[in-house]
Amino acid sequence: MSYYDIDAILTDAQKVPCTFNLNLPQLGYLDSAPGRPLPNGTKVDLPLWLAERLAVSQLTPNTSLITLDLPPSLSPRVMNALKADPKSVDLRSLAANFYGLAERILELFEEEDVCDVLLETWRVRAGEVGDHAVSTGAGAKGGGGAGGGEGVEFLRGLSEEEREIFRRAHDSSKAMRVWMGEMKKK
Structure with missing residues (x-):
């Protein structure tokens, strides 16, 4: 697909369910709680482009930042x-x-x-x-x-x-x- 393909851009913006695998300070706004930490196990819908990158990034060899769920x-x-x-x-x-x-x-x-x-x-x-x-x-x-x-x-x-x-x-x-x-x- 082309960089300027509107369908690819809209697909990337589609929200998918994710579960965070660690506590994240000051990111509570992702779960409608500004100023609070985002606790481990919190389920949040993120755009596909972001969820994909966070799911493949690893904190340790066996742990990723988030677990991506089927939409x-x-x-x-x-x-x-x-x-x-x-x-x-x-x-x-x-x-x-x-x-x-x-x-x-x-x-x-x-x-x-x-x-x-x-x-x-x-x-x-x-x-x-x-x-x-x-x-x-x-x-x-x-x-x-x-x-x-x-x-x-x-x-x-x-x-x-x-x-x-x-x-x-x-x-x-x-x-x-x-x-x-x-x-x-x-």
Whole structure:
């Protein structure tokens, strides 16, 4: 990704749950207690960019500054819902850049089952996104037309990565129809 990629910047800003592994004086403001120490075991949501750096920094060979936890968007409850029906989950409400966040988190965790669920989710949802993009007459913004209420709800729940697929597939389909129209005129 580019340094100026807005999706990468927004993914880095996504808050993730962390647990501090030592007492830190004067950092209570991270837990809404200004002027107080931040005690060992305190759970705080930090931006991904900061949490990632603190999680990999070590105080001693076996102790890191914080323990990074899986974010709620990758919780077992969400993974079970994705296993059951990937198309029914509103990924946008979990994290706008859902796949970017998952990719960054999975670089830190060894969660093969989560990775397998996300790969299958991507495969199923990308096909559905492509179908909606080709069949809708709504334009690249995403709105009405495809599959009634269910289709509109599905399109509203697309992550940013899926919205980009929708835009590109829709524009490609539209360009193909224009080209075919021009070929018929010749």
